[in-house]
Amino acid sequence: MNFTHQGKALIIGGSSGMGFATAKLLAQNNIEVVIVGRNAEKLEQALTPLNEIGTASAIQADLYQTTDLQKLLTYITQEDVRLSYLVNAAGYFSPKAFLAHDVDDYNTYMELNRATFFIAQAVA
Numbered sequence: 001m002n003f004t005h006q007g008k009a010l011i012i013g014g015s016s017g018m019g020f021a022t023a024k025l026l027a028q029n030n031i032e033v034v035i036v037g038r039n040a041e042k043l044e045q046a047l048t049p050l051n052e053i054g055t056a057s058a059i060q061a062d063l064y065q066t067t068d069l070q071k072l073l074t075y076i077t078q079e080d081v082r083l084s085y086l087v088n089a090a091g092y093f094s095p096k097a098f099l100a101h102d103v104d105d106y107n108t109y110m111e112l113n114r115a116t117f118f119i120a121q122a123v124a
Helices: 017-028 040-053 066-076 103-123
Strands: 008-012 033-037 056-060 083-088
Touching: 008 017, 008 103, 017 033, 017 040, 017 083, 033 040, 040 056, 056 066, 066 103, 083 103
Parallel strands: 008 033, 008 083, 033 056
Antiparallel strands: none
């Protein structure tokens, strides 16, 4: 894979799973990564191996909280923050049967989708 853009990569949900795997791939290809997650401990654990192979930083943000989302949007729109890559790998996992999901589950999914929408809009 060739990464031709010089800006940073913002990885929502970058402290685990597909987001972390993508962060490692980008760091291995000399792309500075900024991982975002709500669990500060997981973020710190993810930063250690990422900084061993490249340059990484983290932003702790709970995307369900308006103030945290606004903090992230403020970071994204700073003039000196050059983002060239965006990965939306955050997810909500509620392991129950499809028909067992209720309005609260649906709203949780939609709140995360709302946050990633505004993040993508700010990056664009």
